[in-house]
Amino acid sequence: MKRTLYVVIPCYNEEEVLPETTRRLAGKMASLMERGLISVKSRVALVNDGSKDRTWELICACHRDNPLFCGIDLSKNRGHQNALLAGLMTVKEHADMVISMDADLQDDIDAMDEMVLKYLDGCDIVYGVRNKRKTDSFFKRVTAEGFYRVMNFLGANTVFNHADYRLMSRRALEGLESFGEVNLFLRGIVPMIGYRTDTVLYERSERFAGESKYPLKKMISFALEGITSLSVKPIRFITGLGFLVFLASLVMFVYILVRFFTGNTVTGWSSVAASVWLFGGLMLLALGVVGEYIGKIYLEVKHRPRFIVRSFLHDQEQEEQEKR
Incomplete structure (x- = not known):
């Protein structure tokens, strides 16, 4: 029995690249169907994440012209991760397997073949892993690889x-x-x-058109989101640092007592000023990290919806067949 594949693509202001993305995906899906790897019921779901350009209009046009393409319109911009989750959860009941990817064509769509084969071999999750970053600038390559290393070091595996x-x-x-x-x-x-699980290696390409949605500032914010959402190591580092500072203060206390009883005390503002700045900075850092976690707790306990789907453009004939 052939398995149904859905490809989920979050889209935010992607009108420049979307025509080429849909053209290439249509060819790839047709190829997979011809080889008998996926069912003819397979689809591509384009998720509009509150775009300000003509992205949703293009998605609607794709759906009208070709039933291969579905459209999911979110009520407002929710961010890449929420838009991706919205797409995954919306198509979950229609698919046997789902491939998620970005719209910018930097991910090699030819790697989908090997992903599907590994799924048919029994894998539940297949990761697309970049084996080269030739198209990235030196700065982009260093910061991107540093991103993963720092994340893993701080406990966000x-x-x-x-x-x-x-x-x-x-x-x-x-x-x-x-x-x-x-x-x-x-x-x-x-x-x-x-x-x-398994992995598929592929070579990362240049963005086909448009601008990157992850500049350095957003990447740093994304890293902080991941670290504080998945790990308590930063708080443990602060605890360890506090313990070391406490030990250092005991040593200094003994040193001050020795100087006092030997009559070698020297008053001066340098040591006092340095200590005030040091401990003041440490306390602000600690408060900032703890505050970040408290903010996460504040958002979690509200249980607000992570996304709201305004409309789902889907093949009605296929839905009726699935219900039967």
Whole structure:
């Protein structure tokens, strides 16, 4: 029995690249169907994440012209991770497996073939891993690789050089659905699901058109989101630092007492000023880290919806067949 594949693509202001993306995906899906790897019921779901350009208009046009393409329109911009989750959860009941990827064509769509084969071989999750970054600038390559190393060092375990290009089975998606975090970091959550996993290596290409949605500032914010959502190591570092400072203060206390009883005390503002600045900075840093976690708790306990789907453009004939 042929398996149904859905490809989920979050889109935010992607009108420049979307025509080429849909053209290439149509060819790839047709190829997979001809080879008998996927069912003719397979689809591509384009998720509009509150775009300000003509992205949704183009998605609607794609759906009218070709039933291969579905459209999911979110009520407002929710961010890449929430838009991706919205797409995964919306198509979960229609698919046996789902591949998520970005719209910019930097992920090699030819790697989908090997992902599907590994799924048919029994894998529930297949990660697309970049084996080269030739097209990235030196700065981009260093910061991106540093991003993964820092994340793993601070306890947010991720797959090195893997973004959001992955295949997940319906069983894996049901496992993902059980994670109720409002602060989403899918690159760290998906490895927690378990089940049999594998990787597919591919070479990262240049963005076909448009601008990157992850400049340095947003990447740093994304890293902080992942670290504080998945790990308590930063708080433990502060605890350890506080213990070391406490030991140092005991040593200084003994030193001051010795100087006092030997009559060698020297008054001066330098040591006092340095101590005030040092401990003041440490306390502000500690408050900032703890405040970040408290902010996460504040958002989590509200249980607000992570996304709201305004409309879902889907093949009605296919829906009726599935209900039968």
